[in-house]
Amino acid sequence: xxxxxxxxxxxxxxxxxxxxxxxxxxxxxxxxxxxxxxxxxxxxxxxxxxxxxxxxxxxxxxxxxxxxxxxxxxxxxxxxxxxxxxxxxxxxxxxxxxxxxxxxxxxxxxxxxxxxxxxxxxxxxxxxxxxxxxxxxxxxxxxxxxxxxxxxxxxxxxxxxxxxxxxxxxxxxxxxxxxxxxxxxxxxxxxxxxxxxxxxxxxxxxxxxxxxxxxxx
Ligand code: G3P
Numbered sequence: 001x002x003x004x005x006x007x008x009x010x011x012x013x014x015x016x017x018x019x020x021x022x023x024x025x026x027x028x029x030x031x032x033x034x035x036x037x038x039x040x041x042x043x044x045x046x047x048x049x050x051x052x053x054x055x056x057x058x059x060x061x062x063x064x065x066x067x068x069x070x071x072x073x074x075x076x077x078x079x080x081x082x083x084x085x086x087x088x089x090x091x092x093x094x095x096x097x098x099x100x101x102x103x104x105x106x107x108x109x110x111x112x113x114x115x116x117x118x119x120x121x122x123x124x125x126x127x128x129x130x131x132x133x134x135x136x137x138x139x140x141x142x143x144x145x146x147x148x149x150x151x152x153x154x155x156x157x158x159x160x161x162x163x164x165x166x167x168x169x170x171x172x173x174x175x176x177x178x179x180x181x182x183x184x185x186x187x188x189x190x191x192x193x194x195x196x197x198x199x200x201x202x203x204x205x206x207x208x209x210x211x212x213x214x215x216x217x
Contacts (some may be wrong), residue, residue: 001175004161004183008035008042012186017050024052026163026183028083029059040076047077055105057083066093074102081105081124086114091121098122105161112146119156125181129164144177168192
């Protein structure tokens with residue numbers, strides 16, 4: 001499973017990228033606003049830092065304006081992936097941008113039928129939002145399972161990008177189901193390493209090493 005990092009914070013991206021944990025980046029208007037930076041400036045910086053796709057989201061809602069924005073965003077760098085909402089205007093924009101050779105991430109997906117439409121429109125990625133479904137007592141992981149089954153039934157090339165990931169368990173479950181990509185905040189990716197038995201075991205090893213006077217260099 002590829003790891004995308006869901007943030008526009010450069011330092012956090014750099015830290016994980018140096019560890020080989022970043023296959024791409026996703027942003028959205030909320031994350032850009034949180035960064036306090038200009039969308040073009042920060043997105044260009046991210047594109048220069050990571051090799052994989054960097055999702056940058058449109059803010060127009062009508063097709064003509066959305067396409068213009070998408071084409072504009074696509075000029076930032078070759079690894080830009082234009083993010084469009086799961087609306088008819090978004091799907092039409094997706095179809096046109098995909099035909100132009102631009103990667104497209106169709107976002108705000110909350111149903112298998114929506115994911116089927118995005119695949120038909122030629123999306124590079126579909127972003128089902130797990131956490132926001134969990135928030136309203138609907139099992140977000142079931143949606144990932146359903147989309148996996150449907151895409152495999154018909155060999156759709158659209159990649160499942162599990163989004164709105166809130167916990168390390170979400171990462172594990174998405175990987176078990178076979179999501180192609182999971183995008184998560186830096187803190188969630190970092191939390192994947194935590195295990196109390198690792199800490200306890202390391203403490204015991206270090207105590208024994210000290211007792212025995214073990215020195216390696
Ligand atoms: O990738 C979409 C993601 O940023 C949404 O996450 O936690 O705001 O639902 P969240």
